Amino acid sequence: MKVKVLILPKKGLLEPEGRAVREMLRDEGFxxxxxxxxxxxxxxxxxxxxxxxxxxxxxxxPLVEEYVIE
Amino acid sequence: MKVKVLILPKKGLLEPEGRAVREMLRDEGFxxxxxxxxxxxxxxxxxxxxxxxxxxxxxxxPLVEEYVIE
Known part of the structure; x- marks a missing residue:
């Protein structure tokens, strides 16, 4: 069987990559x-x-990440 | 709205991180x-x-990755 584990930084953590993507998309008008x-x-x-x-x-x-299994 | 974009290396590409995880899990008996x-x-x-x-x-x-939106 195929399963995906999605792992995301917990909300509220400083997350430089996400912030960079957000700023870039805002600059592009989104x-x-x-x-x-x-x-x-x-x-x-x-x-x-x-x-x-x-x-x-x-x-x-688990200190800094949360996950879901799909 | 909240959406997730799942981005995976195309099948068949050399993907060192995936291979490392696979070998580690096999070593652990999975x-x-x-x-x-x-x-x-x-x-x-x-x-x-x-x-x-x-x-x-x-x-x-798109050369090396495929994606799905959820």
Whole structure:
């Protein structure tokens, strides 16, 4: 099965890349309230694999990141 | 509205970060067929914003990346 783990910096954290994208888009005339830039990890694993365990143990830093599995 | 642009390296491209994650997970005993590591850009924009245009013009390199909007 294919699953995606979406990892984003927690809201409110200083996030330079997101801020840079936001400013650039505003300069280009888009009305952008907020931008966060994070990582997506697409995994092709066997049915039944504990993707949550993989995410929490190896992929996500819970101090500064939040994640969702899709 | 909030939208996410998921950007992944095209399949078949040499993708060192994905390969590293795959090998690490295999070493840890997980049965992982493939891993791709990409970016997720979460945008908070006004209703009706042409997110596809933003993605294609500013966020995605179509030579080496593919994307989906969620």
């Amino acid at each position: 009305s952008v309230r907020e931008v966060r830039v994070g990582k997506v990890v697409e995994l092709e694993v066997e049915e039944g694999t504990d993707v949550r365990a993989i995410a929490e143990k190896y992929l996500v830093n | 049965s992982v067929r493939e891993v791709r590591v990409g970016k997720v850009v979460e945008l908070e924009v006004e209703e009706g914003t042409d997110v596809r245009a933003i993605a294609e013009k500013y966020l995605v390199n």
